[in-house]
Amino acid sequence: MTSEVDLVRWQFGHRARLVLTPVQVRLVFGQAHAARTLWNLMHDWWTMLRKDQRTLAAADVAIRQARKEIDWLAVLPAQAAQGVLKTYFQAWKNCWEGRADGPNFKARFRTVMSVDIPQGRDLQIKRVHRRWGMVNIPKVGRVRFRWTKDLPVGKKANAENRITGARLIKDVLGWHIAFRVQVVESKPEPHTGPEVGIDCGVNIPLALSDENHQNHGRPARLPDGTSDRDKWLNPDEKARLLRLERRAAHRNSFRKSGQQTSNRLKRTYDQIASLRARAKRRATDWQHQTTTELARRYGTIVVEQLDITNMVKSAKGTIEEPGKNVAQKSGLNRSISQEAWGRTVTMLAYKTARHGGTLYKVPAPGTSQRCSACGFTTPGSREDQATFVCKNPDCGWAANADSNAARNILHLYRIGLVAIPAAGRAVVRRALRVKPATAR
Numbered sequence: 542m543t544s545e546v547d548l549v550r551w552q553f554g555h556r557a558r559l560v561l562t563p564v565q566v567r568l569v570f571g572q573a574h575a576a577r578t579l580w581n582l583m584h585d586w587w588t589m590l591r592k593d594q595r596t597l598a599a600a601d602v603a604i605r606q607a608r609k610e611i612d613w614l615a616v617l618p619a620q621a622a623q624g625v626l627k628t629y630f631q632a633w634k635n636c637w638e639g640r641a642d643g644p645n646f647k648a649r650f651r652t653v654m655s656v657d658i659p660q661g662r663d664l665q666i667k668r669v670h671r672r673w674g675m676v677n678i679p680k681v682g683r684v685r686f687r688w689t690k691d692l693p694v695g696k697k698a699n700a701e702n703r704i705t706g707a708r709l710i711k712d713v714l715g716w717h718i719a720f721r722v723q724v725v726e727s728k729p730e731p732h733t734g735p736e737v738g739i740d741c742g743v744n745i746p747l748a749l750s751d752e753n754h755q756n757h758g759r760p761a762r763l764p765d766g767t768s769d770r771d772k773w774l775n776p777d778e779k780a781r782l783l784r785l786e787r788r789a790a791h792r793n794s795f796r797k798s799g800q801q802t803s804n805r806l807k808r809t810y811d812q813i814a815s816l817r818a819r820a821k822r823r824a825t826d827w828q829h830q831t832t833t834e835l836a837r838r839y840g841t842i843v844v845e846q847l848d849i850t851n852m853v854k855s856a857k858g859t860i861e862e863p864g865k866n867v868a869q870k871s872g873l874n875r876s877i878s879q880e881a882w883g884r885t886v887t888m889l890a891y892k893t894a895r896h897g898g899t900l901y902k903v904p905a906p907g908t909s910q911r912c913s914a915c916g917f918t919t920p921g922s923r924e925d926q927a928t929f930v931c932k933n934p935d936c937g938w939a940a941n942a943d944s945n946a947a948r949n950i951l952h953l954y955r956i957g958l959v960a961i962p963a964a965g966r967a968v969v970r971r972a973l974r975v976k977p978a979t980a981r
């Protein structure tokens with residue numbers, strides 16, 4: 542063994558609930574509205590300016606002047622104002638590099654309220670109890686927050702392990718603080734666990750190629766075949782949601798165009814949002830637990846590379862299988878069941894990396910139609926959403942349709958049809974353009 546240990550730097554966020562007094566809530570809201578308005582002023586100023594005058598330095602000067610001249614802007618700490626400028630500039634960069642649309646004005650009621658605290662040393666975090674910590678919020682004071690994760694503060698903090706900043710965010714549960722955490726750890730040993738292919742199925746949420754399926758027991762579809770959008774709510778909550786939605790629609794029907802939303806309607810919207818947020822928290826919780834376990838158990842995880850165009854194409858049909866109603870419907874069902882697939886893949890990507898494993902994405906059109914035993918796509922093999930029976934006369938293999946797709950995905954990885962390793966170890970580029978059926 543050598544004395545030198547490979548170190549890796551991880552950066553992640555940690556969100557904790559804040560306990561604010563009514564006075565502090567007003568102060569934070571004031572800051573958030575000032576930040577939002579500063580963004581709007583900035584956007585106005587930027588878009589009016591000649592292109593060659595749009596620089597970060599000019600924006601900085603303008604902000605300093607605005608803070609002197611507009612008195613209500615002073616409630617926003619100078620660092621937070623710099624944070625707004627930084628975020629705004631980044632929004633343009635994202636636009637220029639093709640990742641997003643250009644920034645726009647932030648409306649009063651539709652914007653997520655937030656205040657940035659760009660510097661970690663302003664926070665002065667201290668743990669005061671097993672479950673509580675204290676944090677300094679500029680111009681608000683000392684505030685208690687829920688301690689649910691060990692943070693690198695106090696004696697544990699140093700140049701490498703520290704909190705580099707934070708952001709205050711308001712959601713339906715109230716104000717939260719999201720810490721930006723940076724830690725340095727020894728590099729994880731390469732994970733020598735087994736390989737697995739995962740398909741985001743219609744009947745099984747995550748179908749695994751080794752039959753070790755991950756199911757949350759909440760069917761994506763109702764007995765009458767329609768999709769269940771609110772599968773994470775229990776029957777009482779579903780009934781309440783329906784009642785609230787009807788009430789909102791009823792109240793909305795009295796509203797004339799251009800008229801302001803009434804406070805009663807706003808309240809109903811808030812109640813609907815809090816139910817939806819509860820469902821989302823349950824779904825995310827399940828995803829976190831499941832992906833952590835998968836990253837612990839498997840060294841190599843292979844998933845299907847999905848993008849919107851691909852999904853539209855599969856609904857339209859391919860040359861071998863022209864689009865029919867059935868195909869369109871299955872495409873639609875898949876898109877519904879895959880609502881949170883992107884989030885699952887994101888979680889798998891960073892979790893496999895932290896456990897020393899690797900996540901691969903394979904381009905996988907037709908994985909649900911092809912037989913994973915003989916490798917042929919025979920029309921009619923996919924009998925319905927749940928069952929796959931190979932119609933190739935020499936084969937006749939039968940299995941669950943989702944697990945068939947997962948086996949196909951793993952096979953595509955094994956024959957080298959890897960698009961990109963999504964995260965983790967660097968790998969040697971494998972040969973592309975191998976036909977799945979002929980390679981077997």
Ligand SMILES: [Zn+2]
Binds near residue numbers: 913931932933
């Ligand atoms: Zn077959």
